[in-house]
Amino acid sequence: xxxxxxxxxxxxxxxxxxxxxxxxxxxxxxxxxxxxxxxxxxxxxxxxxxxxxxxxxxxxxxxxxxxxxxxxxxxxxxxxxxxxxxxxxxxxxxxxxxxxxxxxxxxxxxxxxxxxxxxxxxxxxxxxxxxxxxxxxxxxxxxxxxxxxxxxxxxxxxxxxxxxxxxxxxxxxxxxxxxxxxxxxxxxxxxxxxxxxxxxxxxxxxxxxxxxxxxxxxxxxxxxxxxxxxxxxxxxxxxxxxxxxxxxxxxxxxxxxxxxxxxxxxxx
Amino acid sequence: xxxxxxxxxxxxxxxxxxxxxxxxxxxxxxxxxxxxxxxxxxxxxxxxxxxxxxxxxxxxxxxxxxxxxxxxxxxxxxxxxxxxxxxxxxxxxxxxxxxxxxxxxxxxxxxxxxxxxxxxxxxxxxxxxxxxxxxxxxxxxxxxxxxxxxxxxxx
Numbered sequence: 001x002x003x004x005x006x007x008x009x010x011x012x013x014x015x016x017x018x019x020x021x022x023x024x025x026x027x028x029x030x031x032x033x034x035x036x037x038x039x040x041x042x043x044x045x046x047x048x049x050x051x052x053x054x055x056x057x058x059x060x061x062x063x064x065x066x067x068x069x070x071x072x073x074x075x076x077x078x079x080x081x082x083x084x085x086x087x088x089x090x091x092x093x094x095x096x097x098x099x100x101x102x103x104x105x106x107x108x109x110x111x112x113x114x115x116x117x118x119x120x121x122x123x124x125x126x127x128x129x130x131x132x133x134x135x136x137x138x139x140x141x142x143x144x145x146x147x148x149x150x151x152x153x154x155x156x157x158x159x160x161x162x163x164x165x166x167x168x169x170x171x172x173x174x175x176x177x178x179x180x181x182x183x184x185x186x187x188x189x190x191x192x193x194x195x196x197x198x199x200x201x202x203x204x205x206x207x208x209x210x211x212x213x214x215x216x217x218x219x220x221x222x223x224x225x226x227x228x229x230x231x232x233x234x235x236x237x238x239x240x241x242x243x244x245x246x247x248x249x250x251x252x253x254x255x256x257x258x259x260x261x262x263x264x265x266x267x268x
Numbered sequence: 269x270x271x272x273x274x275x276x277x278x279x280x281x282x283x284x285x286x287x288x289x290x291x292x293x294x295x296x297x298x299x300x301x302x303x304x305x306x307x308x309x310x311x312x313x314x315x316x317x318x319x320x321x322x323x324x325x326x327x328x329x330x331x332x333x334x335x336x337x338x339x340x341x342x343x344x345x346x347x348x349x350x351x352x353x354x355x356x357x358x359x360x361x362x363x364x365x366x367x368x369x370x371x372x373x374x375x376x377x378x379x380x381x382x383x384x385x386x387x388x389x390x391x392x393x394x395x396x397x398x399x400x401x402x403x404x405x406x407x408x409x410x411x412x413x414x415x416x417x418x419x420x421x422x423x
């Protein structure tokens with residue numbers, strides 16, 4: 001009883017200190033709690049503080065905007081804050097969304113925005129349209145002995161006090177070969193001067209019976225975790241996510257890269 | 269302004285509390301009324317009884333003392349002290365929230381609200397109703413509609 005008798009704005013404050021999922025559950029408690037839990041006052045606190053600086057779809061109320069951003073990633077970009085790995089000035093849109101449970105920002109950097117040395121070499125890579133991709137074009141590896149894929153994003157774009165993981169989002173063609181050999185991946189920031197740290201190895205296409213770290217995403221693509229980064233305040237400069245094959249003597253082909261995604265590391 | 273100036277606060281049930289002005293002005297409500305010259309002597313604190321006022325004063329004293337401390341090593345100790353401070357029964361907790369809100373003591377309001385938020389997290393609606401004795405006043409149709417709207421939160 002005592003809880004219901006608190007002033008509405010205090011109840012709002014309490015609900016906004018829980019999580020989006022808890023706020024939705026509070027809606028089901030009683031009619032008066034529903035109207036408070038669904039209010040803009042609460043959901044404004046779950047939206048990223050800088051969301052009004054982004055060009056977002058005009059959805060209201062705030063709760064609907066929040067849920068829309070979780071289920072409908074939006075392209076954002078042309079922003080000097082996003083350093084393009086390939087081009088120094090203009091950057092093509094990244095795909096932005098919110099992680100429903102945690103309200104943290106997620107970004108997907110498309111293949112066109114990744115630094116792929118030799119990406120312009122038509123003998124090694126080609127750019128194709130893939131129907132179930134969020135981007136206009138994805139990169140297909142035709143034939144190469146080695147490759148190195150890199151994404152860069154300013155840490156100030158990410159949600160503070162969040163542990164992020166980077167995922168390479170890819171598919172194989174039927175004729176894939178060479179990906180049973182290990183690759184290395186690394187997620188680090190400019191201020192991280194530990195250059196002697198060993199990069200962990202990952203295998204995109206392990207053999208039968210070998211441990212598998214790739215996962216089906218449910219959108220027709222596969223993903224593999226490249227590494228983690230804890231974003232304290234967004235003041236660590238540029239985050240760099242790299243993926244490279246190390247064995248130059250194995251010829252590889254049949255890999256399609258959609259991009260690299262950064263999202264909160266799942267702890268549940 | 270003499271920092272050792274004392275003021276007297278009068279609880280809703282007629283008990284007087286003499287405190288340092290520096291402690292009393294942790295409450296923006298009291299601070300404003302002192303500065304406007306509209307505070308009586310003693311300063312009446314309606315809506316807050318002696319039991320709760322005593323706790324509020326204890327909180328403010330501790331926080332004023334910690335802020336004065338030369339070394340900031342006390343931060344962790346203060347966090348632990350705060351955690352103990354809110355280990356009270358539900359009725360007292362809500363009275364503290366009401367008092368912090370009325371007296372406009374932001375840090376106490378944040379602390380007590382976060383405590384209740386932590387009690388809410390992870391619970392089903394039925395558990396929340398039980399914990400806080402809230403009556404379910406939805407019709408079956410309304411309840412079905414709300415569940416449908418928020419389906420993802422129940423998965």
